[in-house]
Amino acid sequence: MESSRRKFIKIAGISALGLGVKPVFNVFASSEEHGRKSEIKKSKDALTAEQWGMVIDTRKLTTAEDVEPIINACNKIHNIPDHQNKNHEIKWIWEEEYEHAFPGKENKYLNERIEHLPFLVLCNQCEDPPCCRACPTKATFQREDGIVMMDFHRCIGCRFCMAACPYGSRSFNFRDPRPFIKEKNNEFPTRMKGVVEKCNFCAERLAVGKKPACVEASNGAIAFGDLGDPGSEVRELLRENYTIRRKQGLGTGPSVYYIV
Amino acid sequence: MLELAIKGSKKYWGWVVALLIIAGIGFGFYLKxxxxxxxxxxxxxDVSWGFYIAQFTFLVGVAAGGVMVVLPYYLHDYKAFGRITILGEFLAIAAITMCLLFILxxxxxPMRMxxxxxxxxxxxxxxxxxxxLNGYLFLNIIIGWNVLEAERNDVHYQKWLKPLIYISIPWAVGIHTVTAFLYCGLPGRGFWLTAILAPRFLASAFAAGPALLILLCLFVRKVTKFDPGKEQIQSLAKIVAYAICVNVFFFLCEVFVVFYSKIPEHMDHIKYLFMGLHGHGSLVPFMWTSMILMFIGIILLVNPATRKNETVLAVACVAVFIGTWxxxxxxxxxxxxxxxxxxxxxxxxxxxxxxGITIGVYAVGALVLTVLYKIVVSVKEEVSA
Amino acid sequence: MNDKNKIVIGLIIFVVILTFPFWYNMGKAAPVPEPKLTDKAKAAKECIESKEFMKSEHMQILDVWRDTVVRDTDRIYVSSSGKEFDMSLSNTCLDCHSNKEEFCDKCHDYASADPYCWDCHVDNPKEKK
Structure with a gap:
């Protein structure tokens, strides 16, 4: 009696384990259909870098008319909603005055041109991003090429990353954004309510060999390239011009530079 | 012991039903x-955390405050607190429950929690x-429940509880320290970026938690046959007195550093709270009320004559509780x-x-507290009878 | 045993609640649905893998895809027959299967599965909305 019961439990246990493992085997087994395995790889056209970076030449972007097409290009391809309520605003790239883009750097007697120049601000794609440190689910994380990404599938909407970001670069979907998207780009997903979003350096475009939308729309005012490559366009610009970054004193290592 | 919670007077049930209704209304808002x-x-x-996270922060403090009765009793063998440790532990359970709900x-x-x-x-x-937080919740449930059951059966509590009790003491400090670290490790948020945040949180916790406990003790004495004891309440009052002094002292340290260094990134937040910034100052009256209440609390609690008068003591505790809140x-x-x-x-x-949602969560907390305290009081009445 | 009645009533309530799904759905059993293919999908003859495989594994594939695309930056799927596909729900899957109601929803509704894919991914990318 005793031994047969033990035997039964053993068999039951093993079969329960088997049932649990079966789907895993299924995936492996069936991916070998036709005698070949399926595989996953990068596109040949994909652009790669050690650390993507951006140099914004503010001398070439002097009026609202200069920056508007750049902002619109991003908004359009990324399905950024236009909320009427300012509290619910979603912004990936937008313009700020010098004193807001560079708080702490403002001078009492400031160059007149700089004072009201429209500075484009976006996620700085920091080398040591505090937002990634704060995220409790790795929904925001840093890729090998330095891009700080959002995994919208995983975000629980705790907004710790928003508190951690010293640049105010992150937005939260306080409500379903879809009704507020004027022109939908069907090739890029919208977001759902309850997740955080921000600029992704156009990771989806880099994957197919294109530069970010804002760079393309800037008529050469924004340069984009590999900060790790001494021969790249951005490194060339950084060698030849004096540039500033936002709050680099905090040690986050912003990858967006400004020529003023 | 749970059966003790379902044997109660009409008043008890009326209160329970009222809390259920409030919690239900809150739940309705939550569905929305x-x-x-x-x-x-x-x-x-810009303000991506609000009332919910603020209540969470405050209530972690109330939960941690429960350790102020546990520590003297178990570590220093201060026998008087033996009567009320259970009240502190069960208060912690209710507070942590609310904390978890506020995060939720x-x-x-939330489905991806x-x-x-x-x-x-x-x-x-x-x-x-x-x-x-979850660890502290379980520690308090296990310790509180078993110690109370042992008291009911007139035996000494199980030996294996002792290490858990010792762990729960630093753990209480831990929950509020970790909660402070949520804020004080963030670059670019000058208001929180200060090493004194965790100590300040603890000081205000050890004032708010025991202050609420005193009020609950006074209430329990009034409506039941169980008397938590005069000495116990007075000892708690001394704890509140020192904690609130330390809390205000820490805050003044912060004020000195910020306003003597005059670094705008740190100064502007306190300016906003106490003076208003660029014409915005909706919190100014609240912050000054808070300061005044805390000072009233200090005067009434430090002075032995006023502290020993239990009516005045109750007023002082209300002042401290609202001030820290x-x-x-x-x-x-x-x-x-x-x-x-x-x-x-x-x-x-x-x-x-x-x-509405906030009040709903508080109602759930009050319900948990009511049920737990009902059990405690029933056991205490049973034992003394 | 004076509580006999109470126990019986309690038991009845318990059994009713336990069997609720059965009598709630009584007489409502729907026939197994047959998802409809668009002309484009029909012309392609085969999906990225065989029909049987897609039937049972499409959710796992999509789960792997979304992780590899977002997190590992790999975006090309080479099927077991050697064909290459862009790993994109909107731009690859839903481009052929542009009839969400007739294709996706039919089985999902039947199986009472409610995936939130379409909260973000546009269900009919080629059609102007």
């Missing part, structure tokens, strides 16, 4: 929030906060977000549904 999104709250892109209602995607466990991230303070549950979170990192001033005020 679930459908629409967090847009029904007053939170914004603050999530944008378990991602925190599925993708554990030790670099995130929130991950550790989840561990310490405004400080943490109102100013602490908003103050960190205004002005924003880009130095824009966008103020925050909770909306009606947001307050």
């Amino acid at each position: 929030q679930l459908g629409f999104g967090l847009g029904i709250t007053g939170m914004s892109r 209602v603050d999530l944008g995607q 378990l991602n925190v466990i599925l993708y554990p991230t030790p670099t995130s303070v929130l991950f550790w906060d989840m561990i310490v 405004i400080d943490k549950g109102l100013g602490m979170i908003s103050g960190g977000f205004v002005p924003s990192p880009l130095h824009h001033v966008n103020e925050y005020a909770p909306t009606f549904p947001e307050i």
